[in-house]
């Protein structure tokens with residue numbers, strides 16, 4: 390807990406603070422971090438909602454910038470006590486080139502680390518991903534594993550490759566001397582598939598269901614478990630880890646933590662139905678309606694179409710061989726490392742996470758009419 394001498398003294402920087410997760414981290418910091426004096430929000434695209442935050446007791450500074458530009462990052466980091474680096478390019482649909490994904494996710498992270506070292510910022514939290522571990526290209530299941538569960542992490546897709554490289558950079562930077570001579574303390578959080586208010590893919594599935602007359606068609610066996618975590622709990626874990634890193638550097642520095650809560654283990658589609666069902670959609674079929682080989686064929690066809698159409702338009706459907714492999718491979722975590730190391734307990738129960746997400750989907754529905 391904050392000692393009174395330190396109350397409202399700290400400057401935090403959140404990169405990617407206007408993204409899906411970033412916005413929740415920003416709002417959670419303002420609600421739950423009593424030591425906060427200034428909150429800097431660094432993003433390529435600043436959201437209009439930032440304006441409403443500027444009237445509170447904490448100084449909110451919005452910085453439009455690009456993590457690939459080292460000088461912009463250094464200027465934003467200078468004077469910050471803690472950096473939460475959540476900016477990244479999340480693309481598993483082929484919207485962006487592999488080079489750009491690498492540039493933003495890897496070089497961007499390198500710039501953040503170097504900025505901390507050069508300007509004397511000591512605490513760095515990195516938003517990594519479960520994909521740093523898997524599912525791997527062999528489609529091997531990871532069943533309720535923890536941070537020490539052996540798993541062959543082999544990637545080919547640019548997104549997981551970039552997250553794995555960036556995470557490694559962050560962990561290797563732990564202990565480096567920053568300006569002033571003190572050591573940098575870093576750690577990485579690995580969320581599974583995040584859901585909740587603002588989740589674009591959930592919105593896409595919802596609209597797809599509406600277009601199909603209120604139905605979605607089962608493509609993945611119900612037995613394939615896919616790890617999911619509520620965005621509010623991911624944000625809460627970021628706030629807590631950033632706070633506790635300052636007190637438990639020896640224990641937490643250089644560590645990775647899966648981001649988890651009490652969301653149930655279900656298939657990707659069955660899990661989505663927890664929210665889309667109450668909003669009027671129905672999942673047709675108790676088993677996949679198409680055989681796997683046909684789905685794989687359609688996924689490959691989408692890749693070909695994407696390539697053929699590229700000169701004319703961006704064709705980036707949800708289904709491609711990589712997303713199919715992800716959805717079709719069991720990958721769930723079961724761990725208490727974050728609880729043991731820094732006292733993490735989910736802030737939102739499953740019931741509350743579910744209710745909040747349903748309300749948000751209903752609001753999306755309302756705004757679409």
Ligand SMILES: NC(=O)c1ccc[n+]([C@@H]2O[C@H](COP(=O)([O-])OP(=O)(O)OC[C@H]3O[C@@H](n4cnc5c(N)ncnc54)[C@H](O)[C@@H]3O)[C@@H](O)[C@H]2O)c1
Pocket residue numbers: 404405406407408409410411431432433434454455456457475476477478479493497516517518519552579580581582583584
């Ligand atoms: N969404 C998930 O299920 C999930 C799961 C695990 C990990 N993650 C990680 O969480 C982080 C946030 O993901 P998200 O789902 O909120 O994605 P998002 O796309 O909603 O947010 C990313 C933010 O980063 C910003 N950004 C992108 N490129 C930038 C650049 N060059 N300079 C500055 N800002 C830039 C974007 O403008 C955006 O606001 C990412 O690092 C992602 O890898 C996401």
Ligand SMILES: C[C@@H](CO)CCC[C@@H](C)[C@H]1CC[C@H]2[C@@H]3[C@H](O)C=C4C[C@@H](O)CC[C@]4(C)[C@H]3CC[C@]12C
Pocket residue numbers: 479481517518519520581582583590608609657658707708711712713715716
């Ligand atoms: C075959 C389709 C039939 O309905 C289903 C396709 C679903 C896919 C679009 C999603 C299945 C798994 C998702 C990913 C997963 O939840 C974890 C992720 C990690 C994170 O770092 C970024 C997002 C994502 C890659 C997420 C993206 C969407 C899926 C591939």
